[in-house]
Amino acid sequence: DIGADAMNAIAITARSLGDAGKVYLERIENYRKYLQKTDKCVVAGVTDVKGDRHLRPSDPKQAHPDFHLRIVEKRKDGIVLRGAKVHITGAAYCHEFFAIPCRALSGPEDSDYAVAVAVPANAKGIRQIVRPFHGRISVDEFPVGSELRRMHTDSLIIFDDVFVPWDRVFLCGEWQVAATCVYNFALMHRRTGCAYRIPMSEQLLGIAVAIADYNGISGAPHVKEKITEIVIYLETLTALSRSACLDYVMHAGIPVPNPITTNIAKYHFAHNYHKIVEIIQDLAGGLLVTAPTYRDWQNPETRADIEKYLQGNPEVSTENRLRMFDLVRRLTSGDLETICLHGEGSPFAERMTILMEAKKIIAKSKKLVEDMAGIKK
Known part of the structure; x- marks a missing residue:
C-alpha cells in the first residue's frame, strides 16, 4: 500500500x-x-x-x-x-x-x-x-x-x-514540485491508514464488549455508555473513510480521495485513539496487568485457586477470561499507540491540511453571514 x-x-x-x-x-x-x-x-x-x-x-x-x-x-x-x-x-x-x-x-x-x-x-x-x-x-x-x-x-x-x-x-x-509530491502521498496514504484502521477499530470494539461480558459488567448503564462511545468512534471512521472516496476530487487528471474528509478521518482515529484505549483498560480492570500468567495456570499447585477465584461471569470460564486479558494487552500496547498517532502523519499535520484545504468553505461561510448582516464590500 x-x-x-x-x-x-x-x-x-x-x-x-x-x-x-x-x-x-x-x-x-x-x-x-x-x-x-x-x-x-x-x-x-x-x-x-x-x-x-x-x-x-x-x-x-x-x-x-x-x-x-x-x-x-x-x-x-x-x-x-x-x-x-x-x-x-x-x-x-x-x-x-x-x-x-x-x-x-x-x-x-x-x-x-x-x-x-x-x-x-x-x-x-x-x-x-x-x-x-x-x-x-x-x-x-x-x-x-x-x-x-x-x-x-x-x-x-x-x-x-x-x-x-x-x-x-x-x-x-524539480524542487518546485516537491511539495506537490509530498502532499499527494500524504493524502493517499492517510486514506490507506483509514482503510486498515476500520478492522483494527472493530477489534477494539470487540475486546471492549468481550471483556465487559467476561467481567460480568456488560449490563451496567455506565458500561453501555462506554461501549456506545467505541461504536461512535468506529462508525464515524467508517463513514468518513467511505465519504472521502465517494466525494473524490481530481488532481492532475487522477481521482484522489477528498482531502478534507480524508484528513478529518485520519485525525479522528488518531486523536481519539487513546480515549478508546482508556475505555477498554477501564472495562478490563486491574487484572489486565496483575493477573497470574499462563505458566501459573499450568502449575497444578496454583491452577485450582486461579480457576476458582478469578472467574467473573459464571457463564464464562476463567481460562477464557484470562485469554481475553492477554489479547487486550496485545491490542492496546504502547507501540500500537505510537503507530496510530504518528503513522501516515501526526495529528498536527492533519490539522494543517484541513485548514489549508478549507479556505474556500471558510471564505464562503464568511461571505454568507456578511450578506445576512447586510454588509457591503
Whole structure:
C-alpha cells in the first residue's frame, strides 16, 4: 500500500510538470509494468532523518548535508544518491524501495534534494538497520494458533552513494514540485491508514464488549455508555473513510480521495485513539496487568485457586477470561499507540491540511453571514 501511494503521488507530480514531466510519466508506467510482470514487493522510502528541523536541507548550519536524501552526482547513465530514510515499514523483506521527498523545498539551493527513484533493496550502497516489533507471544501468555504475531519491522535505510539508472529516476532537481509530491502521498496514504484502521477499530470494539461480558459488567448503564462511545468512534471512521472516496476530487487528471474528509478521518482515529484505549483498560480492570500468567495456570499447585477465584461471569470460564486479558494487552500496547498517532502523519499535520484545504468553505461561510448582516464590500 505504501509503495502504491508513493507511485501514484509521483505520477500526479509528473503530470503537473506538463511536457517536462512526460519522460517521468513514461518511466513510471514502465516501472509499474515491471512490478506487475515480476510480482515484486515495493515499499516507499519517504521520511528523511532531517537533522535540525529548524533548518532547510541545504542549510550550511546543518551538521552535514546528508540528513535528506540527495543527488551527489549526475552521470550519463544515471545519478548517485546519498542520505538516509527512517520509519520505513516492511523494508527488511521487500524487493524494491521507491524513494520520494518528504517535504517542500525552498529554492534552487535545495534542488539536489528533489529526487524520486526506485532502487532494488540489495543495490550496492544500501544498508538497513532494522528494528523489529515484539512479534512472539511470550511463555507467560495463553497460546493461540501461532506463537508468532505477524507484525512489521521498521528500518533506517542508508543510501551510501547508491547509483540509480535514468530509467528509474522519476524526479531530478524539480524542487518546485516537491511539495506537490509530498502532499499527494500524504493524502493517499492517510486514506490507506483509514482503510486498515476500520478492522483494527472493530477489534477494539470487540475486546471492549468481550471483556465487559467476561467481567460480568456488560449490563451496567455506565458500561453501555462506554461501549456506545467505541461504536461512535468506529462508525464515524467508517463513514468518513467511505465519504472521502465517494466525494473524490481530481488532481492532475487522477481521482484522489477528498482531502478534507480524508484528513478529518485520519485525525479522528488518531486523536481519539487513546480515549478508546482508556475505555477498554477501564472495562478490563486491574487484572489486565496483575493477573497470574499462563505458566501459573499450568502449575497444578496454583491452577485450582486461579480457576476458582478469578472467574467473573459464571457463564464464562476463567481460562477464557484470562485469554481475553492477554489479547487486550496485545491490542492496546504502547507501540500500537505510537503507530496510530504518528503513522501516515501526526495529528498536527492533519490539522494543517484541513485548514489549508478549507479556505474556500471558510471564505464562503464568511461571505454568507456578511450578506445576512447586510454588509457591503
